[in-house]
Amino acid sequence: MGRKVSLAYIHAMQKRKMTVEGLMELNEENKVAVSHVVGTKDCNLRYTFARRKLVVVEPVYDFKDRAWAVAVSRSFDSGDAMRGSYEAKNRKLELEWSRTFTDKGSFKISASFMKKDQEIIPKIMAESTWSCNL
Incomplete structure (x- = not known):
């Protein structure tokens, strides 16, 4: 579909923890990312909106804690x-x-x-x- 997709698999052997992360760029200004620790309810969904790389808005939802966070930055x-x-x-x-x-x-x-x-x-x-x- 012409969109950039990144997938990562992280295995921390000493902590016995596996994490799967994915990122999809919808366009230059919009990205959606998800991070999940395998075998747990630990899962985060992040949306990034970067307007001309000067203003960045990032809402995040944590499914484990059912809590949200938001960050706004301006350069x-x-x-x-x-x-x-x-x-x-x-x-x-x-x-x-x-x-x-x-x-x-x-x-x-x-x-x-x-x-x-x-x-x-x-x-x-x-x-x-x-x-x-x-």
């Missing part, structure tokens, strides 16, 4: 990137901003908020890398 010509995600299973919201410089390195600032019982647990993190020539 900018300036080297900035923003990403937000939400996991319904853990009631977790994550936000991230990163910038990459061609000569200096990069940095990333991220925050996550997880709701446990009636309490919201915040987590804030900053990372930086430097690039230098010796």
Whole structure:
């Protein structure tokens, strides 16, 4: 049908775990992927929509936990990137901003908020890398 299909079989002998993964590209902007651990109910279905590779939307459904998650990311010509995600299973919201410089390195600032019982647990993190020539 003119569509790209990828299949992978992963056998982790020490963990006694077999995973089958499949990916089908509907077109340049739309992909559907499935991952299943053989012999279990562990199965994920992921849809990826990438608009001109600048905006990416990825909803995921986990059949084992009957829970969904969604991630949205946006890249900018300036080297900035923003990403937000939400996991319904853990009631977790994550936000991230990163910038990459061609000569200096990069940095990333991220925050996550997880709701446990009636309490919201915040987590804030900053990372930086430097690039230098010796």
